[in-house]
Amino acid sequence: MSALGGVVRSGVGRRRVQTVVIGLVVMIAVSAAVLGGSLMVASRAPFDRAFAQQRGAHLTAQFDATRTTAAQLSASANATGVTAAAGPFPTASITPVDRRGREMESITVAGRADPGGPVDAVTPTEGRWVTGPGEIVLHTDSRLPEVLQPEVGDVLRLPDLPGSPTLTVVGVARSVSETAGGWVTPEQITALTAPGATGGYQMLYRFATDATATQVDAGRAAVEASVPAGALTGTRSWLTTRTNSAGNTVLLVPFLIAFGVLGVLMAILIIGNVITGAVSTGTHRIGILKALGFTPGQVVRAYLVQALIPAMAGAALGVVAGNLLIIPILAQTNEVYGTADSGVAPSVNIVVIAGALALVAVTAWAAASRAGRLRTVDVLAVGRTPGPGRGQWAARLAARLPLPRPVTLGLAHPFARALRSATIIAAIAFGAAAATFAVGLGTSLNKVQASESHGDVIVHPGGRMAKPPPGSGPGVAPGPPQAPDPVAVATAITAQAGTSGYSGAVETEVTTAGLTSALDTLALTGDNSSYGYEMVSGRWFTQPNEIVVAKPFLTATQTQVGDTIVLTSHGTQITVRIVGEAFNIQSRGMQILTAVATLTAAEPELRPMTYEITLKTGTDPAAYVEGLNTALASAGATAEIAEDEIPEVLIVINTLTTLLTLMLITVAALGVLNMVVLETRERVHDLGVHKALGMTPRQTIAMVIASVVVTGLIGGAIGAPVGVVLQKLIVGEMGRVTGFDLPASVINIYHPAELVLFGLGGLLIAVLGALLPAGWAARTRTATALRTE
Template sequence: MSAVWSASRAAVKRRRVQTFVIGLVVLCSSVTVLLALSLLSAASGPFDRAFAQQRGAHATVAFDSAKVSDERLGATARRAGVEAAAGPFAQAVVTIPEDWLWMGPGALTVVGRADPAGPVDRLELLTGRWATGPGELVLNWPVGGGPNPEWLGRELRSPGAPPLTVVGFAVSMSKSANAWVTPEQARALHPASAQMLYRFTEAGSEERLRDDVDRVTAGLPAGAVTGTQDYFTLKRAFSAQAEGYLPFMTLFGVLGLLVSVLIVGNVVSGAVVSGYRHIGVLKAIGFTPNQVVAVYLAMLSVPTVLGTVLGTLVGALISRPVLGIAFSGIETGTASVEAGPWLFVVCLLGLPTLVLLTALVPALRAHRLPAARAISAGSAPGTRRGLRVQRRLSGTRLPRALSLGMGQPFARPGRALLTMAAVALGVTTVTLTTGLTGTVLAYGETGKGEGGTLQVGVGSEAGGQTPPVLGDAEIERRLRAVPGVATVTARAFTKASLAGAGGTVFVDFYRGDRADSAEPVVRGHRPTGPGEVAAGPSFLAQHGLAVGDRTTLQLEGRRLDVTFVGMLAQGNAQALEATWRARDLLAPRAEPIEYLVRLAPAADAKAARTAVAAIDPGLHPELREPGNAATTTVVGFATVFTVLLSAVAALGVFNTVLLNTRERRRDLGMLKSIGMTPRQVVLMTVTSVAGPGLVAGLAGIPLGIAAHRLLVDHVGFIAFPESMKDVYHLPQLAALALAGVAIAVLGALLPARSAARLTIAKVLHNE
């Protein structure tokens, strides 16, 4: 075994460049694969573990207390298919009219429970204690990290209700409420609903869960069920944004693995072909065929292990911020969103295994090669097919350097095809990133207007700012009078309770020229009536809704039945859009918190900003920037992966050209001896890869376009309109076709110049 290791170590020293290429390829693949696996694991595993630990409710059902009694609701717990149930609990919706703790004014769903335990939805108390007396309240803490202990003892006041003092913070993976009080305190809040929590014996699919809920509620009075929230909706809410990133990360991970396989196979195949004499010598001095194969596999194991370890370390370092971005704004509860240790084990063991299996196929060629044939072959033998092609090309009017270079790929067709495949994947990545960048830039310009848009915030005392002196109508009148202003849109918002859900949602009300500065509508249309709303894909996914579905918004005893008439390109995962007339019905006291001021094309944005700030000390104008963190993250990662994969593809070309020049040292010496100049050597060498690079580029473009369409259709947090997906045009495609040539030429330049500097005497002396 020591002889095998000594021979492989010597082979590593002789092939430092190939060793570096393999190590870099494996490192890049390790990073992308680890990130994709981290997202895949975090999208479901942490939620399911935390949900099971709390015995979360498969269904949280709200009932109208005026239509069904608590006794009849309690009897539903004994129906077929129910594994466990808790309740009925009194459920009230109270309104907090001003900012409190970390939240803005709006509705708060409060449920009366005697303790946090029970057969279903066992709450985890984070800080403080459970509510045991009148006027005490436990708040739900929905996000990771712990609440500030200084918030304990704060009072929340609601009109027509006694003040409630915060005595603790708890977490519910079922999102059954915003807060909990004692059952006696809940009755003092005049609840209109009762809540039941169910766990079923079988809840493997949404259809089965709906059937279970229908069976449990069968026989109750019509209209008794006011809303339902189920396990699958909660799980979608948890993983919706991460699953939007998953296709992107997975695709780049697969591309990285494919490039790794191609280049590793190419390197080992080239090492075997160019090392015929070395193989023959090893066998002649007593190495068995298996030991020869072991030499080549051990030669690969050094850069592979180093690349895997470094790639796993880099992936571990950046996986936490990537997961933080993927789960930003998500209510994670007690779920710990992080990459599991098993992912690192999979990468550390899986990638080296894949690389060695890839290398085994060409290494077996050395296993079968007889010693006498290997020694007699010397340098790699010529190929008749390549010579025939070169003879035919020599009969054309092409310069001799070009004809010789164009014929070289036919001498090693297998090696040429592997190199072309690596270049094609590089062009695929470049095409994909070009399309993603075009789509995201088009999205970033939405609503910006040719002259720009000012986002004018309205100060408030609760936010520690100076409130406006002027009224809403006067502010809008003066904004429209500013030179260069084209349109003005007012936005107010409130928090409301969504029927059947324990949490609350933000409702944005718009007045004015909304279409000029709004998110584009991808499906349906923008709300026009008081009973119409629209939301982004994240909101719809997290709440299990779709365009055409109906729900009810509740606030301060007012109820507004609404229909989702449109899906926006993007929107806050917890917010929906409504009209100003809906504001008059649901939250008439909600005042504008900002104005969106679109400027005319020739307007001076800085002058307009100064003029707006002078209207009232409570106005805070800022020039609206295009894009957002999510789209910037996508483009950033896509660009990084494109540079890495393109560099790796170029290194694959570099390796191929290096092998070719080493094999053809004698031919190069002969060509130089009959008058070929160094410049002609460079031209011949570069031409040998430029043609295959062009073909690979033409093959990679449709693959990149298909990958772009796949990604933009499955980014969960944005739904791009068709106009933003159609980003490829003829000049772009022509430039992308040359990307394959550029990658190939960049990879070939260094070994081509090295070959050009070879002296005739040195080459013939070696022969």
């Protein structure tokens, strides 16, 4: 073995703490980087990746079956610019009634025997594909409210078609192009077409050029020119679908960038401090090596390799850990995005490993080259203990404090090595900032989720004691339900003990000039219809002809709070005033909130279909529902406890927040551990003197713990405000990229007492990192310490 190899092996074995800390820090940093980098890749253009994986349709076209034939449509696949096509698929529009007897939203169903094909490969997510008549597969991204979402096995009835046929839900599938609300066998379409209705065909196209609206329009024109005039009745561009798909899929990007920056900066600080400390404590040894004939280059290489050995081991373990951690998280993001990513991209592993080792190499080279350039005589004359006078002012000031002497000695220690203490303060600050940011982000997201919950109990049509009409057959729901008597329902709700407030709601649609699609409108009644809606600006409506909307509506209509617009409902024009902007994510922020009385001129029979009730504190929901159902039996309505489902993207973010925060706090604590070990080794002779003068093991522990109190408090005091600022920036950015203005209650979530606790979190990180070295120092024998120079 060469002399240089012996020096490297001796250094790695002798500095076990630094070796372990470097390995662990690199491992955690690489794990976090692989995790974050992989999710950054997964979050980058998720719709585009899912679109490519599923061979999405650049153009979804609808044709009039009376003006063209299937053969002519098949020939349109040869139109100029078309690279692939699927279809023709016969289509029909149906309005099913669900298992509870409630009319669902009308959907377009396509007759498709196979979910695959050259365009729009539909991906089943639950159940199976249709194999015969009487079966349907529903699109998983249906706009139906959650309480109306059918499940596999449900039977849907079609009362407006001859014979009231039924369809059994045999599966749920995803179409990235959103080409249909459901799929049946092609033979089933004839039975699903209403008498007198015009049949239709659907064709799906992919174009050679599709990046801009102009290119897609050119492809559309070529397709239209290849079929008989008037046959094309409607189209949908993939660019429109991509715009509408944004939503939650972009939330992870600013979140991951924030944690990624924190992790990288902290890793740089800790690794730099560990390696610099290892070189500084080995300065005397460097002098001996130079006296034995080692050149400055050999000294630098020796310490570079000593740092790279644990770094390479840590990087290898970190890559393995990161790949293992990403598997379950990618399973969740695949569900959110509709993608099929199975693991980490190799490029992420390569970049992360190369970056981590380069960071360690540069830091080690910078620290070792400085010591390698010193003259041998100067290096040999350097002691490990700080020179006299460094930090003496702090020692004198601490001695005046009414505290035990071991504690005051510890409090003064950080000021003897100001630069080293500053780097540890920065690391602790990052750890405290990560914890503050993580808790704040989780709280903000939970408040966003809570904004979708408007009651503890929900009342909907369909009494539990109601029986199907004679001849309807077993398992077949009765006809479409009628809205329950609002007076009877309101009387039952208000008379029930435990009621705090309630609101009735009915969904309808209106149109307005400038927008091509109908607008979902929620008409409300009751005594607390604003419950759960956070106001961003303006006020809640208080009388008819006033509406409350969200930011996307204001953006789309180029209006602001205070403006008036004209809505059209059933041919009747209604002039309304926008009196407030609420945080409402329903219908991607395009839902209108107003009073039922606003629309009664156009819809005289409009009345609430569902009621949402808030309960008084301490009320048992189960007992309340049981009692209310007894009162509602004669009203043809049913009450049940409202259940809120946590969105998958929120589960992903909460999981990542907890995981990455624990990683950053661990890295910060390892940095403190390394600093305390260095301080203890540099002052081991002083420690022996203290022990010889009567310092007990408990006092030794107190002194070592006290040595990190100042750095912990300062780091926490800096980190907590940084975490608050970071939380506000990231949450605000999440709102911006989704097109919403967030209410103050979602952004300003910290209380002064909580900030004090987060600030003390820096002290907790410091103390956790100092516990092991404090125990080692307490167990050091006095004679051993006194012999150490």
